[in-house]
Amino acid sequence: MSDIDIILNELRKFNKERDWDQFHNGKDLAIGLSVEASELLEAFLWKAPEDASEDKIKEELADVLNYAFQMADRYGLDIKQIMLDKIKRNAEKYPVEKAKGCAKKYNEL
Numbered sequence: 318m319s320d321i322d323i324i325l326n327e328l329r330k331f332n333k334e335r336d337w338d339q340f341h342n343g344k345d346l347a348i349g350l351s352v353e354a355s356e357l358l359e360a361f362l363w364k365a366p367e368d369a370s371e372d373k374i375k376e377e378l379a380d381v382l383n384y385a386f387q388m389a390d391r392y393g394l395d396i397k398q399i400m401l402d403k404i405k406r407n408a409e410k411y412p413v414e415k416a417k418g419c420a421k422k423y424n425e426l
Contacts, residue, residue, distance in 0.1 A: 325390050332387075359377075360377055387426070
């Protein structure tokens with residue numbers, strides 16, 4: 318069993334024990350993910366990046382991943398595959414010879 322499968326099984330168990338699956342439709346999972354991403358941003362608000370609390374970052378990032386994993390699971394998506402596919406597409410959009418050391422968007426390279 319992969320690490321991803323272990324995480325998904327724990328999330329499923331947690332939600333089933335609380336009868337929360339009824340609330341976890343795509344829309345509400347997307348909203349929850351956005352809220353948690355905002356809370357992650359809040360860890361950096363009015364601080365230099367290196368001054369953000371690592372504990373707060375870990376807590377909020379875990380919440381973001383929780384919602385993202387649940388959304389992938391809800392839609393039957395293979396997390397490993399969609400991530401590898403996205404990395405491949407990004408590599409095509411941002412070839413090393415054009416993008417290395419550059420923060421421009423792909424259409425500006």
